[in-house]
Amino acid sequence: MEFFRIRKDIPFMRHALVFNVISLVTFLLAVFFLINKGLHFSIEFTGGTLLEVSYAQAPDLDKLRKQMEADGFTDTQVQNFGTSRDVLIRVPISKDAETSKVGERVMASLARVGASGDPKVVQSKAAAEVAAGPTLKRVEFVGPQVGKELASDGALALLLVVFGIVSYLAMRFEWRFAVSAIIANLHDVIIILGFFALFQWEFSLPVLAAVLAVLGYSVNESVVVFDRVRETFKKKRGLTTPQVLDHAITSTISRTIITHGCTQMMVTSMLIFGGPALHYFALALTIGILFGIYSSVLVASPLVMWMGVSREQFIQVKIEKQEAVV
Amino acid sequence: MNRYPLWKNATVLIALVLGLLYTLPNFFGEAPAVQVASVKVTHKVDARLLAQVEEALKAAAVVPQGIVLDLNSVRVRLADTDAQIKAKDTIERALNPVAADATYSVALNLVSNSPNWLSRIHALPMYLGLDLRGGVHFLLQVDMKGALTKRLDSIGADLRSLMRDKNIRHGGISREGQTVAIRFRETEVREKARGILTDSQPDLLLVDAQDGTDFKLVATLKPEAQKRIQEFAVKQNITTLHNRINELGVAEPVIQQQGADRIVVQLPGVQDTAKAKDILGRTATLEVRMVDDEASANPGIMELAARGQPPAGTEYYVERGGRGLLVKKQVVLTGERLTDAQPGFDNQTQEAAVHLSLDSAGARIFKDVTRESVGKRMAILLIEKGKGEVVTAPVIRTEIGGGRVQISGRMSTVEANDVALLLRAGSLAAPMEIIEERTIGPSLGADNIAKGFNSTLWGFSAISAFMIAYYLLFGTVSVVALSANLLFLVALLSLLQATLTLPGIAAIALTLGMAIDANVLINERVREELRNGSTPQAAITAGYERAWATILDSNVTTLIAGIALLIFGSGPVRGFAVVHCLGIMTSIFSSVVVSRAMVNLIYGRRRRLEALSIGQVWKPGLGTK
Numbered sequence: 001m002e003f004f005r006i007r008k009d010i011p012f013m014r015h016a017l018v019f020n021v022i023s024l025v026t027f028l029l030a031v032f033f034l035i036n037k038g039l040h041f042s043i044e045f046t047g048g049t050l051l052e053v054s055y056a057q058a059p060d061l062d063k064l065r066k067q068m069e070a071d072g073f074t075d076t077q078v079q080n081f082g083t084s085r086d087v088l089i090r091v092p093i094s095k096d097a098e099t100s101k102v103g104e105r106v107m108a109s110l111a112r113v114g115a116s117g118d119p120k121v122v123q124s125k126a127a128a129e130v131a132a133g134p135t136l137k138r139v140e141f142v143g144p145q146v147g148k149e150l151a152s153d154g155a156l157a158l159l160l161v162v163f164g165i166v167s168y169l170a171m172r173f174e175w176r177f178a179v180s181a182i183i184a185n186l187h188d189v190i191i192i193l194g195f196f197a198l199f200q201w202e203f204s205l206p207v208l209a210a211v212l213a214v215l216g217y218s219v220n221e222s223v224v225v226f227d228r229v230r231e232t233f234k235k236k237r238g239l240t241t242p243q244v245l246d247h248a249i250t251s252t253i254s255r256t257i258i259t260h261g262c263t264q265m266m267v268t269s270m271l272i273f274g275g276p277a278l279h280y281f282a283l284a285l286t287i288g289i290l291f292g293i294y295s296s297v298l299v300a301s302p303l304v305m306w307m308g309v310s311r312e313q314f315i316q317v318k319i320e321k322q323e324a325v326v
Numbered sequence: 327m328n329r330y331p332l333w334k335n336a337t338v339l340i341a342l343v344l345g346l347l348y349t350l351p352n353f354f355g356e357a358p359a360v361q362v363a364s365v366k367v368t369h370k371v372d373a374r375l376l377a378q379v380e381e382a383l384k385a386a387a388v389v390p391q392g393i394v395l396d397l398n399s400v401r402v403r404l405a406d407t408d409a410q411i412k413a414k415d416t417i418e419r420a421l422n423p424v425a426a427d428a429t430y431s432v433a434l435n436l437v438s439n440s441p442n443w444l445s446r447i448h449a450l451p452m453y454l455g456l457d458l459r460g461g462v463h464f465l466l467q468v469d470m471k472g473a474l475t476k477r478l479d480s481i482g483a484d485l486r487s488l489m490r491d492k493n494i495r496h497g498g499i500s501r502e503g504q505t506v507a508i509r510f511r512e513t514e515v516r517e518k519a520r521g522i523l524t525d526s527q528p529d530l531l532l533v534d535a536q537d538g539t540d541f542k543l544v545a546t547l548k549p550e551a552q553k554r555i556q557e558f559a560v561k562q563n564i565t566t567l568h569n570r571i572n573e574l575g576v577a578e579p580v581i582q583q584q585g586a587d588r589i590v591v592q593l594p595g596v597q598d599t600a601k602a603k604d605i606l607g608r609t610a611t612l613e614v615r616m617v618d619d620e621a622s623a624n625p626g627i628m629e630l631a632a633r634g635q636p637p638a639g640t641e642y643y644v645e646r647g648g649r650g651l652l653v654k655k656q657v658v659l660t661g662e663r664l665t666d667a668q669p670g671f672d673n674q675t676q677e678a679a680v681h682l683s684l685d686s687a688g689a690r691i692f693k694d695v696t697r698e699s700v701g702k703r704m705a706i707l708l709i710e711k712g713k714g715e716v717v718t719a720p721v722i723r724t725e726i727g728g729g730r731v732q733i734s735g736r737m738s739t740v741e742a743n744d745v746a747l748l749l750r751a752g753s754l755a756a757p758m759e760i761i762e763e764r765t766i767g768p769s770l771g772a773d774n775i776a777k778g779f780n781s782t783l784w785g786f787s788a789i790s791a792f793m794i795a796y797y798l799l800f801g802t803v804s805v806v807a808l809s810a811n812l813l814f815l816v817a818l819l820s821l822l823q824a825t826l827t828l829p830g831i832a833a834i835a836l837t838l839g840m841a842i843d844a845n846v847l848i849n850e851r852v853r854e855e856l857r858n859g860s861t862p863q864a865a866i867t868a869g870y871e872r873a874w875a876t877i878l879d880s881n882v883t884t885l886i887a888g889i890a891l892l893i894f895g896s897g898p899v900r901g902f903a904v905v906h907c908l909g910i911m912t913s914i915f916s917s918v919v920v921s922r923a924m925v926n927l928i929y930g931r932r933r934r935l936e937a938l939s940i941g942q943v944w945k946p947g948l949g950t951k
Contacts, residue, residue: 002853002944003796044897052770103763104600137770143761146465150896157894164886172879206829209891209902216887217840220880224847227876255850258796259843262789266839269785270832275777278832285836 004254012249013242016302023299027187030194037197042204045151047144049091049102053110053134058084063113071109082276087134093144103139110134154208161212162186165219173226174313180303181222184295185215192287201280210284217263218292222300224252229304233314241310245301253297260293328866328930330923338923341915342810348817351440351451357391358410360417361435361577363399375421375430376400382420388413403437410434434595435577452820455827455901458775460768461594462602466563466758468587473559473756474504474552476611479657481527481545482506486656487691488526494519497540500639500655504547506530509540516541556587562755564589567606584896589758595768603760611754612661612682614692617703617719618652628652643705643716651719653705658695663688669746672734678742679734689729697725706733708745717745778831785835786812789842797849799928799939804845807921811841814912819905827901837909840884844917848873849940856943862935870922877918885910 012019043050064087065078073091081088089110091102111133162182169178192211196203228248232239239247267289270282330338362379364371376395379402383390390413391403402417404410414432421430438451456463478501485508489496496519497509510516520532520543529551535542547555564581567589571579580592596602618640621627631642632650640652666683684692695704705719718733737745789808793801815834819826852869860868888910891903929935 002942005944103765135767136765137767139763139765141760141763143465143467143759145467146762153894153896157890160890160893161887164890165883168882168886205895205898206832206902209829209895209899212887212891213836213884213902213906216884219883219887220843223879223883224876227879251854252850255846258850259846262792262842262846263836263839265788265792266781266785266835269788270781270835273777273780273784274832275773277774277828278777278781281829281832 004257006250006253009243009246009250010253011242011246012298013245013302013305016242016305019298020302023187023295026191026194030191030197033194033197034190037200039193039197039203040200041147042202043090043140043142043147044205045147045203047093047142047147049093049106049142050138050140051089051091051103051106051136052081052086052138053089053107054086054137055134056085059087059113059134061087064089064110067113068106068109071105071112073106073109086137103136103141107134107136150205157208157212158189158215161215165216169219169223169226173230174309176304176307176309176313177222177226177229180300180307181219181226181296183303184222184300185218185292187299188218188288188291188295189215191291192284195287196280196284201283204280206278206281207284210281210288214285214288214292218288218296221256221260221292221296224255225249225297225301226304228252229301229309230314233311241305244311245305249297249301256293256297260289264289328863328926330926330930334919335923335927338920341814342920345810345813345817347444347447348449348820349813351438351444351449352816352820354439354441354451356436356451357403357405357439358407359404359435359437360402360410360414361399361433362402362417362421363431363433363572364429371395371398371400378420379417382416383413385420386412386416388416401435401437431572431576433577448821450820450823452816452826453823454771454775455825455830456592456594456764456771457766457828457898458771458778458826458831459594460766460771461592462596462766463593463762463764464591464603464606464760465584465762466589466591466606467761468560468563468589469757469759470556470559470587471504473556474547475501476660476756477555478504478506478547480660480662481530483657483659483691485523485527485545487694488522489519490694492522494522506545507535508543508545509537510543511540513541516543519543556756559755560587560589563758566754567591570606588761603763606758606760611709612659612664613657613707613709613714614659614695615657615705615707616654616695616699617705618654619702622651622703641714643707643714645716645719651703651705651716653707653716653719658704659684659688659691663691667746669739669742672732675734677734678737678739679732680737680742680746682731682733684729684731686729689727692729692731693725693727696722700724774828775831778828778835782831782835782838786838789839793842793845797941800849800852800925801941803921803924803928804842804849804917806924807845807916808838808842810920811909811913811916812838814916815905815909818908818912822908824904824908825901826905827898829898829902830905833902833905833909837906837913841909841913841917843880844873844877844913845921847876848917848921852938853940853943856938856940857945862929862938865938866925866929870918870925874918877914881910881914 061078061080065076068076068078068089074094075092077088077090079088080086089106091106165185166178166182169181189211192214193203195201196207201207225248228251229244232244232247236244236247264286267282267285270278271286274282362371362375364375373395376393379400380390380393383402388409389405391405393400393402402413404413411434414434418432421432438445440449440451482499482501485499485506489499489508494515495511496515497511499506499508501507508519510519516534523530523532523543523545527545529548530545531548533544533546535544560583564583567581568579571581571591571593576593576596578594580590582590584590591606593602618637621631621637621640627637628650631637631640631652634642636642636652639656640654642650643653644650663684664682665685668681670679670681671677672679699722701722703719703721705716707714708717709715717737733745786808790805793804795801797804812834815837819830824830848869851873852865855865855868856862885907888903888907891899892907895903929938
C-alpha cells in the first residue's frame with residue numbers, strides 16, 4: 001500500500017496567506033470564547049467538594065436537587081456521570097460550613113431522598129432500590145488554597161515548556177524556526193482552550209496535562225518539517241525559499257499523516273473505552289492532534305517564510321555542521 | 327552490510343530479558359492477606375510473633391497459603407477473602423486480648439502472588455495509586471503560626487519555673503501574641519533576669535519595654551529558631567500521624583511531607599473515611615492550668631464572663647457538669663511532658679479514667695505546682711481544634727509527686743479510650759487542617775484499571791493492524807519494537823515502584839501512540855531512499871541514520887514538556903508526567919535500537935538482497951510497481 005502518490009511538490013506556500021488568515025480567525029474566535037465564556041474549571045482549581053455516587057436504579061435528579069437545596073446546599077450541580085445510574089455532585093466552597101465535612105452531609109442528604117420518596121412509587125421495585133440509598137464511589141475535597149497554587153503551577157509549567165522548546169530549537173536550528181514553531185503551537189493551545197470554553201467542557205488537571213503534552217508533541221511536527229527544510233537548503237541549490245518549504249512539507253506529509261493517524265487511533269480508543277474519567281483528556285488530545293497537523297505545517301512554515309529564512313543562514317552553519325553530518 | 331556488533335545485540339537481548347523478568351510479577355495478580363505490625367516500640371516483630379500467629383491460625387483451623395516475616399511485619403497469605411476476614415479476627419483476638427490496649431495492628435492487605443525468587447530480585451508488581459486500588463487521600467496543611475504559639479506557651483511555663491529556681495521575683499509572665507512578656511518591679515532584677523535568660527534560652531530575642539510602672543522584658547523567637555520550630559512541627563506531626571494511623575490498622579499507609587508545610591496521607595483500602603478523618607484531624611492536646619478560684623466564686627464576675635467578658639488573664643469554660651469556671655491563661659503543663667496515657671478506672675469511684683505518666687521535668691513541675699497550691703483547684707483541659715474543654719477540675723488535696731496523674735470526671739469508657747489514644751499517640755506540634763481529600767471506592771478502582779487497560783489494548787491493536795498492513799515486514803518489526811517499548815516501560819515502572827494512576831495508564835497509551843512516530847519516520851525514510859534508487863541495504867542504513875536526528879529532536883521537545891509537567895505537576899498530573907518521561911526514554915531505545923537489531927538480523931546477512939518487505943514503494947513516472 002502507498003497512500004501518498006505525489007508527483008510534484010504541492011505549492012503550499014502559494015496559499016500561505018490564506019492559511020494564516022484561517023488560523024488568525026480561529027485564534028481570535030478561541031480568544032473571544034475564552035474571554036466571553038471562560039473556562040469551566042474543575043474543583044481541583046476552584047476548590048470545593050465533588051462526590052460520585054451510584055444507584056442501583058436511575059434516580060430522579062430533580063428530586064436529588066430539591067433535597068440538596070432543602071438541606072442548605074446552594075449552587076450545587078447534580079448531573080449524570082457516564083451512565084444514568086451514576087450521579088456526580090459538585091458543591092462549591094462555602095465559608096461558614098466546616099468544609100471537610102461536606103461529603104458526609106451530602107451523603108446524609110441524599111439518603112433522605114430515598115427515605116422520603118413518594119409512597120405509591122415505593123411499592124415498585126425500582127424505587128425500593130433507590131430507597132436502599134446511594135453508594136459512594138468517590139469523594140474529592142479541595143481547599144481553596146490548593147486551587148490557586150494549581151493555576152500558578154500550570155502557568156509556570158507552560159512557561160517552562162515554551163522557554164525550553166524555544167531555546168532547544170534555537171540551538172539546533174535557528175531562532176526563526178524556534179519562534180515560528182512556538183507561535184504555531186501556542187496557537188494550538190489557545191484553540192484547545194477555546195473549544196473547552198465554547199462547549200463549557202470541564203477543564204481538569206488531566207486536561208492541563210494533555211494540553212502540555214500536545215504542545216510538546218506537535219512541536220515534533222514542526223521539527224520534522226524544519227529538519228527537511230534545513231536538509232533541502234543544504235542539498236539543493238537554486239530553489240527559492242517557498243519552493244524549499246513546499247518540498248519539505250510535501251516529502252514529510254506522508255509521515256505526518258500516518259503518525260498522527262496512529263496517535264489518534266490510540267486517543268480514539270481512550271475516548272471509546274476510557275470512560276468518563278479519561279473523556280476530556282482524550283478530547284483535548286484529539287483537538288490538539290488535529291490542529292497540531294494544521295498549525296505546525298501550515299502555520300509555522302509560512303511564519304518562517306515571513307520572517308525571512310534563507311539559504312545563506314544555513315550555508316554558514318553548514319561549515320560548522322559538516323563534521324556532524326558525515 | 328547491516329550488522330550489529332555482538333555487544334549491541336547482547337545489549338538488546340539483555341534489556342529484553344530484564345524487561346520480561348521485571349514485568350512478570352504483574353501477571354501473577356494479588357492474593358488477600360493479613361498484615362500484622364507492632365504498634366509499640368517495645369514489641370518487636372520477630373520469629374516469635376510469627377510462631378504465635380501460626381499457632382493462633384492452627385487453633386482456629388484457618389489454613390494459610392504462606393506466612394512471611396519481613397522487616398517490620400508478618401504477612402499471612404490466604405486463599406480467599408472469607409478466610410482473610412476469619413484469619414484477621416483470629417489473629418486480632420490472639421494478639422490483642424485487651425482491645426483497648428492493642429500491641430499489634432492487624433490489617434487486611436493484598437500481597438503479590440508472584441513466586442519468591444522474583445520477590446528476592448526485587449521484581450514486584452507495579453505500585454497502584456489510590457485511584458486504581460481504592461482508598462483515601464488527604465492533604466493536610468500544618469498551621470505554622472499555631473506551632474509558634476504553642477512553643478511560646480510552653481516557653482512561658484519554662485520561664486516561670488526558671489525564675490522560681492533562680493529566686494527572681496517577677497510580676498507575671500504572659501504570652502502576648504507572638505511574644506512572651508515578663509514583668510519586673512525593678513530594673514536591677516530585670517538585668518539579672520536578662521543575664522540568666524541569655525544563657526539558658528538562646529532561642530529568645532530580648533527587648534526592654536516599659537508599661538506604666540512595670541519594667542518589661544519582651545521575648546520573641548529568633549528567626550532561625552522559628553524556622554527550626556516550624557520544621558520540627560511538621561516532623562513531629564508526621565510522627566504523630568504515623569502513630570495514630572498505626573492504631574487504625576492500615577496496611578502500607580503513605581505519610582509524606584509535601585512542600586514546606588504540608589503532609590500527604592494516603593490510606594489504601596480504607597473506606598471508613600469518617601473515622602480516618604476523625605483520628606487524623608483531631609488535634610487533641612492536654613493542658614494543665616490553674617483555676618481562678620476567687621473569681622469563680624464571685625457570681626457577678628461569672629455572669630459577665632459567661633457573656634464573653636472574663637477578667638483579664640483568665641478564660642471562661644463550662645465544666646462537664648454544666649458549671650462555669652474561670653481558668654487562668656497561664657499554662658502549667660502541656661501534653662509534651664506526657665510519656666504515656668492509658669484508659670482505666672478510678673480506684674475509688676470506679677469511674678472511667680485516663681492514667682497519665684509524665685516525664686521527669688513534667689513530674690517536677692507538677693510536684694511544685696501541687697505543693698504550692700494545696701486546696702486550690704486545677705483544671706485539666708483537652709484542646710481540640712483550638713477549642714478547649716475542661717475535662718475535670720479537681721481540688722488539689724496533697725502534693726502529687728512521681729509524675730503519675732489520673733484524669734477522671736464524668737467520662738464514658740469510650741471517651742476515656744479515645745482520649746487516651748489521642749494523648750498517647752502523641753500530640754500534634756501544630757494544628758492541621760485538611761485541605762484536600764479524595765476517596766475512591768474499591769469498585770471504581772477496579773473499573774479504572776479495566777478502562778485504562780482496554781483503551782491501551784484496543785489502541786495498540788489498531789496501530790499494530792495498520793502498521794503491519796501498510797509496511798508488511800517492516801511494520802511487523804515496528805510493532806515488535808512497540809511491544810518491547812511497552813515491556814520496558816512496565817518493567818521500569820515496576821522496578822522503580824513509581825505510583826501508577828489512571829492518568830499514568832493514559833500516559834502509557836499516549837506514549838505508545840506517539841512512540842510509533844519514530845518507526846513511521848524510519849520506514850518512510852527507507853521507502854524514500856528506495857524510491858530515489860538506493861539499493862535495499864543502503865536504504866536501510868541511510869533510512870535509519872537520517873531518521874535518527876529527527877527522532878532525537880522531536881523526542882527532546884516532547885521530553886521538555888514532560889519534565890515541565892514533572893516539576894510543576896502535582897497529584898494526577900505528576901503520575902502522568904512520570905510515565906510520559908520514562909516512556910519517551912524507552913521509546914527512543916526500542917524504536918531505534920531494538921527495531922534496527924531485528925532488521926539487521928532479518929536482512930543484514932543477505933548479500934544479494936533484491937527487495938525489502940516494506941510495502942509498496944511508488945515511484946513517480948513509473949506508475950504503480
